[in-house]
Amino acid sequence: MAKRYSGSLTVRVSLLDGSFAETWYSARVSIDGRNVWSGRVGFGIHSLPPGAAYDSPAAYDSAAASALAFAADEVGSLVSDSADCDDTGFAVSRKPL
Secondary structure, three states: OEEEEEOOEEEEEEEOOOOOOOEEEEEEEEEOOEEEEEEEEEEOHHHOOOOOOOOOHHHHHHHHHHHHHHHHHHHOHHHHOOOOEEOOEEOOEOOOO
8 A cells, every 4th residue: 555645635545456457556535534535546557657567656656646637527626626736637746745
């Protein structure tokens, strides 16, 4: 399990069993310890930087950003207004800022 942070949001991401081509993560997005979204997110290994594995920190970063995108779509401004964004979408960090 890994924790990632974006603005006032915390994203908890856990690796689920998957194949090399399609890996799934369980994700929970919370604000101040209150769960606001949970679900499964996945992406192909080709979306990671060269040499990164599906259980690497970069993979958890990507899964957390994906979880924020789904959460913003399903929950709305509660998530999008609380998250940090950059020119590529939702910005996540490995430590709270």
